Every structure is written in C-alpha cells, then in structure tokens.
Amino acid sequence: MNAENSTLVCVRNLRKYFAVTSGILFKRQTKYVKAVDDVSFDIYKGETLGLVGETGCGKSTTGRTILHLYKPTSGEVRFNDVDLTDLSENELRDMRQRMQMIFQDPYASLNPRMTVGSIISAPLDVHTNASKTEKRDRVQELLKIVGLNPDFVNRYPHEFSGGQRQRIGIARALAVNPDLIICDEPISSLDVSIQAQVVNLLEELQEKLGLTYLFIAHDLSMVRHISDRMAVMYLGKIMELADRNEIYLHPLHPYTRALMSAVPIPDPDKANRAERILLEGDIPSPINPPKGCNFNTRCPIATEICFKEDPDYRELTSDHFVACHHAKVE
Amino acid sequence: MDALLKIENLKTRFHTEDGVVKAVNGISYEMKKGEVLGVVGESGCGKSVHALSIMRLIQIPPGEIADGVIWFEGRNLLELDENEIRKIRGSDIAMVFQDPMTSLNPVYTVGFQIVEALKLHKNMSEKQGKVRAAELLDLVGIPDAKKRVDNYPHQFSGGMRQRAMIAMALSCSPKLLIADEPTTALDVTIQAQIVDLVIKLQEEMGMAVMWITHDLGVVAEMAQLINVMYAGFIIERGTAQDIFKRTLHPYTMGLLASLPSIDEAPGTKLISIPGLPPDLVDLPQGCPFYARCIYRKDHCQKNRPGLEEAKDGHYVACWRWDEIKVEGAK
Numbered sequence: 001m002n003a004e005n006s007t008l009v010c011v012r013n014l015r016k017y018f019a020v021t022s023g024i025l026f027k028r029q030t031k032y033v034k035a036v037d038d039v040s041f042d043i044y045k046g047e048t049l050g051l052v053g054e055t056g057c058g059k060s061t062t063g064r065t066i067l068h069l070y071k072p073t074s075g076e077v078r079f080n081d082v083d084l085t086d087l088s089e090n091e092l093r094d095m096r097q098r099m100q101m102i103f104q105d106p107y108a109s110l111n112p113r114m115t116v117g118s119i120i121s122a123p124l125d126v127h128t129n130a131s132k133t134e135k136r137d138r139v140q141e142l143l144k145i146v147g148l149n150p151d152f153v154n155r156y157p158h159e160f161s162g163g164q165r166q167r168i169g170i171a172r173a174l175a176v177n178p179d180l181i182i183c184d185e186p187i188s189s190l191d192v193s194i195q196a197q198v199v200n201l202l203e204e205l206q207e208k209l210g211l212t213y214l215f216i217a218h219d220l221s222m223v224r225h226i227s228d229r230m231a232v233m234y235l236g237k238i239m240e241l242a243d244r245n246e247i248y249l250h251p252l253h254p255y256t257r258a259l260m261s262a263v264p265i266p267d268p269d270k271a272n273r274a275e276r277i278l279l280e281g282d283i284p285s286p287i288n289p290p291k292g293c294n295f296n297t298r299c300p301i302a303t304e305i306c307f308k309e310d311p312d313y314r315e316l317t318s319d320h321f322v323a324c325h326h327a328k329v330e
Numbered sequence: 331m332d333a334l335l336k337i338e339n340l341k342t343r344f345h346t347e348d349g350v351v352k353a354v355n356g357i358s359y360e361m362k363k364g365e366v367l368g369v370v371g372e373s374g375c376g377k378s379v380h381a382l383s384i385m386r387l388i389q390i391p392p393g394e395i396a397d398g399v400i401w402f403e404g405r406n407l408l409e410l411d412e413n414e415i416r417k418i419r420g421s422d423i424a425m426v427f428q429d430p431m432t433s434l435n436p437v438y439t440v441g442f443q444i445v446e447a448l449k450l451h452k453n454m455s456e457k458q459g460k461v462r463a464a465e466l467l468d469l470v471g472i473p474d475a476k477k478r479v480d481n482y483p484h485q486f487s488g489g490m491r492q493r494a495m496i497a498m499a500l501s502c503s504p505k506l507l508i509a510d511e512p513t514t515a516l517d518v519t520i521q522a523q524i525v526d527l528v529i530k531l532q533e534e535m536g537m538a539v540m541w542i543t544h545d546l547g548v549v550a551e552m553a554q555l556i557n558v559m560y561a562g563f564i565i566e567r568g569t570a571q572d573i574f575k576r577t578l579h580p581y582t583m584g585l586l587a588s589l590p591s592i593d594e595a596p597g598t599k600l601i602s603i604p605g606l607p608p609d610l611v612d613l614p615q616g617c618p619f620y621a622r623c624i625y626r627k628d629h630c631q632k633n634r635p636g637l638e639e640a641k642d643g644h645y646v647a648c649w650r651w652d653e654i655k656v657e658g659a660k
Contacts, residue, residue: 055488263518264522266574
C-alpha cells in the first residue's frame with residue numbers, strides 16, 4: 001500500500017432500505033428490506049478494496065449507493081471530501097465522471113443496437129465537448145488499452161465473446177479518466193481461463209492509470225488475489241474488514257472463518273472437506289433480520305448476548321475491523 | 331469389477347442455422363460401480379451435452395447422437411426404445427440439474443413431485459409414497475420434513491430446493507447419479523453443505539456419482555477420477571493426484587495456473603490462457619487446443635491427437651506430453 005493511505009471515498013453509517021408494498025388496490029408500505037444497514041468504511045487512493053458476501057448480503061447495493069445510483073436512506077458518502085448526499089442532480093452527474101462502474105453481466109450491460117464505438121463514446125458525449133474525430137481517436141486508444149483490435153469500432157456487441165464484452169465495458173468505464181471504478185462482479189459470468197485474462201487487465205490498468213477499485217464479488221479466492229484489503233458482508237452489514245492476508249490468516253469473525261473454509265481448494269493435498277466449518281441453515285430474510293447480531297441464527301459460537309445486542313463494528317487491532325461480541329485479540 | 335457405464339466413441343451434434351455444432355466429438359471412458367467421477371471444463375466443452383446424451387434427453391432434432399455406444403449394465407442405452415429408456419431414467423440413472431429454481435414444477439407440492447416418481451418406478455401407493463417422500467427429505471437434511479412435504483417449491487430456499495431435487499433423484503436408489511453443476515447457482519456456504527451431503531449419501535448408498543462442474547476446487551476434494559473436457563473432447567483423464575499434481579495436458583496446466591493459489595505472495599500475476607476456445611461449428615483439423623497452446627508444433631496443427639495412456643490410468647490427448655514434461659521440469 002502507498003505510504004500515506006489518503007482516503008478517496010469515505011462511507012459513514014450508510015443505509016439503504018427498500019420499501020416492500022403490500023395490497024393490490026391500496027398499496028401500503030409495510031416493511032423494509034434493509035439491503036445496506038449502517039455500513040462504514042474508507043477506500044484509499046490507489047488500492048483495491050474487495051467486498052465479498054453471499055447472495056442478497058447487500059454488496060451490490062452498497063456499490064450502487066456509493067455512486068448514488070440509489071439514493072441512500074441515510075448516512076454519508078464523501079468522495080475526495082465532497083459529501084455526495086448534498087449535491088444536486090447536475091453536480092452529481094459531473095462527479096460521476098470520476099466514479100465509473102463495470103457490471104456483472106456483459107450480455108445485459110451493453111446495448112445490442114449500438115456499435116462498440118458508440119457504446120464507449122457515450123460517457124464522452126455526456127461529460128465532454130470532444131469533437132467527432134477526438135472521440136474516434138479516444139475510442140480507438142481505449143480499445144487498444146483493453147486489448148481489443150481498434151478496428152472493431154463499428155461492430156456490435158453480439159459479435160464478441162463474454163470476455164471481450166467485459167473488455168468493452170471496461171473501456172467504457174475508462175473513457176472519462178475516472179479515479180474510482182466500482183467493479184460489480186465483473187468476472188462472475190466468465191469462464192475460468194477468461195477470468196484470469198480480465199483480472200490481469202484490471203491489475204495492469206490500475207498500475208498504469210493509478211485507479212482505485214471497489215471490487216465486489218462472491219468468489220473469495222479471486223477477491224483475495226486482486227484486493228489490498230477485504231470486507232466481508234452479511235445481511236446488510238460489514239462483519240469484518242482487514243488487510244487481505246490478515247483477514248485470511250487471522251479471521252476474527254466466525255462468519256469469515258466459515259466462508260473461508262467453504263471455498264473448495266483446487267489441490268487434492270490441501271482439500272479441507274474434513275475440517276470444514278459447515279454452517280447450518282440459510283441466510284435469513286433481510287426484511288426480517290434476527291434480533292441482536294445478524295449472524296446469530298447460523299453462528300456456531302453464539303451466546304445469550306448475541307441474541308440481545310447488535311455488536312458494535314469496531315477497530316479491534318490496527319486496521320482490522322470486526323462486528324462480533326466474541327472477537328478477541330489473540 | 332465390471333463397468334457400470336461404458337461410453338465408446340460418443341458423438342453428439344446439433345443442426346443449427348449456422349451449421350452443425352459438434353458438441354461431443356468421440357469420447358470414450360468407463361465408470362465403475364460406486365465411483366465418483368468429476369467432469370470439468372468450461373462452457374461449451376460438451377460436459378453437459380454428454381450427460382444429456384447418456385440420459386437420452388437430447389432433443390432430436392435439432393440434436394443428433396451421430397455415433398457411439400453407451401453401455402449401461404450391459405445394455406446399449408442408445409438402442410432402447412422410449413418405454414425402456416423411461417424405465418431406466420429416474421430409477422437406475424438419476425440426474426440433478428443446475429438450476430433448482432426452474433427444475434421443480436411450481437404448481438405442485440414438493441412431496442407430490444417425489445411421490446410421482448415412486449408411484450411410477452416403485453409401484454408404491456399414494457400413502458406409502460408420501461411416507462417415503464418425508465423420509466427422503468429428512469435424509470437430505472430438510473428440517474421438519476413431515477410438514478415440508480406439503481410445501482410448494484417457492485416456500486423453499488435455493489439450497490433447500492437443491493436438497494429436494496437430490497431427494498427426488500435418490501427416491502428410487504439409482505445406481506448412477508449425474509449431477510450437472512448442482513451447486514453453481516448456490517452460495518459457497520450452501521455449496522459446501524450440498525457437496526458434503528452428496529458424498530455422505532454416496533458412501534452410504536454406494537451409488538456412482540458423476541459430478542459435472544467448471545469448479546476445479548470442488549472436484550479436487552471429492553472426485554476419485556477426473557475427465558477434463560475441451561471442445562467436445564476428453565483431453566486428460568486421471569485421478570485427482572494425476573490431474574492436479576502430475577498434470578500432462580497444456581490446457582489443464584493453463585486452467586490451474588489461471589486460478590489464484592491460497593498462499594500466493596501479494597502482487598503475483600495470474601497466468602491466463604490466451605485466446606478463446608474454438609468454434610464448434612468449424613473445428614480445427616488438428617489438436618483443438620492448437621490455437622491457444624504455448625507448446626504447439628506444426629505437427630499439432632494438422633493432426634488430431636487421440637487419448638493415450640501416459641501412465642497407469644492417466645490418459646492424455648497431446649502429441650507432446652512427454653517432451654512438455656521435460657521442458658516443464660527445466
């Protein structure tokens with residue numbers, strides 16, 4: 001990590017609730033899905049922060065709420081010390097030049113009726129006054145950067161494979177020279193051999209352009225590979241956040257431990273099925289999270305206090321955050 | 331021991347508007363009773379199509395089983411008529427599919443769908459069937475199984491639906507269970523539960539399991555034998571130790587190198603396989619992996635290598651495996 005660790009994004013007490021309506025004629029808002037529930041963390045300049053968790057834990061919503069694609073229910077997001085919650089729609093649009101996003105599904109996130117050239121230059125249309133030739137040159141340059149043939153500008157997305165489409169999505173995100181890219185499961189729908197190509201590209205671009213990533217995924221081993229620090233989410237809350245090696249070697253939260261041990265290792269000598277921590281049951285519904293600690297229904301070490309009080313999210317040792325009553329410094 | 335399943339030169343094709351898709355291109359192998367076989371490969375490598383061919387679930391047309399013999403307990407499945415294959419399907423050979431959300435019928439209770447199979451294959455009455463269905467759900471670890479038989483699929487979570495599918499597959503004590511990416515749609519902690527369950531049941535009931543997946547980690551820890559597939563060919567076959575520790579085929583080597591290892595140093599680059607798998611409509615004349623192979627020689631472009639035994643039970647389809655081994659050691 002860089003020496004000073006200057007903060008690029010500062011997220012404090014971020015909440016995003018979605019209203020659930022019931023009734024057909026008279027819609028009433030009766031319940032809330034607590035997709036993101038009081039989440040705080042920083043993203044340092046030039047780092048990759050990995051955000052992992054299972055389906056429905058709120059990791060994608062966190063990413064989108066940071067960009068204000070969803071309006072936060074409460075809390076603040078400061079980008080370079082500017083509080084995004086205070087900004088008007090127009091100011092926010094200008095701000096988004098510096099924060100871009102890469103999406104999970106390379107088939108759904110590119111308009112099938114637009115050429116690759118117009119897809120990549122769309123952010124330039126919105127954010128710059130570049131002339132036609134300037135845009136064309138920029139698009140060709142971007143295609144080269146992401147490892148595609150610059151002559152592909154007039155082709156359509158269906159002519160490309162999944163990995164190539166993801167490269168187009170990356171080129172689009174890079175078009176306006178952003179500082180931060182939120183990568184929302186960018187490799188989940190790709191085959192193993194292609195995943196490595198895209199991950200390597202993202203790492204190269206980070207080195208070359210000094211990008212900062214929030215890398216959202218459920219594939220723990222890939223996240224650990226690409227991240228400097230990792231955060232683990234469960235039911236809308238961050239359970240643990242630490243340096244990639246620290247969280248791997250000394251996980252403090254029982255959920256992190258179970259999650260790590262559930263990952264199958266592609267090495268028959270290290271296969272750990274025998275000493276695996278098997279969690280029982282499923283993730284509770286975020287509409288009705290359990291009282292006390294969110295993890296108490298599946299936690300192997302839960303005690304009375306876990307069913308009564310929500311544990312504080314605290315910095316237990318330097319740069320190692322955890323939300324568990326039983327987490328101790330060893 | 332006798333082979334339970336013996337496949338000889340199986341070729342499956344699909345006639346499409348774009349031409350003939352050669353999905354499975356002459357594969358041969360044997361499975362013994364009670365064996366756990368892992369079939370790995372990326373999308374489009376023919377792993378699922380070959381399983382559907384065994385079950386005779388390929389839709390004809392557009393599909394066609396162009397050549398080959400599938401011996402199951404001494405009978406050629408490809409020569410049976412529709413009535414005979416229906417007796418085998420579901421009772422002797424059962425299959426669990428990838429997507430537990432779509433493979434259960436939403437308008438019938440889970441119990442009804444299990445009882446259906448029992449009535450058909452085991453001549454049970456409605457009452458006997460229901461008792462057995464509850465036992466089966468209990469066996470696969472669904473809590474409160476007696477009540478849960480009357481639930482509809484939407485009342486089950488994803489992991490529970492996959493358990494219900496497994497219960498259904500096990501209902502007639504099959505000799506062979508084919509699991510086609512059964513955990514791909516599930517989270518890692520749930521995947522760990524399902525893998526554990528299937529292995530436990532396999533050990534108890536002594537059935538053979540064919541586990542089809544793209545996840546090398548899963549097969550490393552459960553499979554006794556592994557078939558690695560590429561472009562409709564088996565390109566390497568052996569024990570988990572053979573495949574992961576004494577790898578012979580450049581494609582398998584590439585796949586393993588493109589995965590992050592758990593004890594890698596920060597900043598390690600993944601080694602990706604360049605390029606894309608070949609178009610199955612227009613298969614190359616020589617080795618299917620030629621275009622992406624770093625060890626290729628002119629000979630490989632013109633001549634297709636067959637699967638040959640390199641060392642006791644370890645098979646490879648590569649012209650240069652012997653030389654590569656020496657080069658790799660250097």
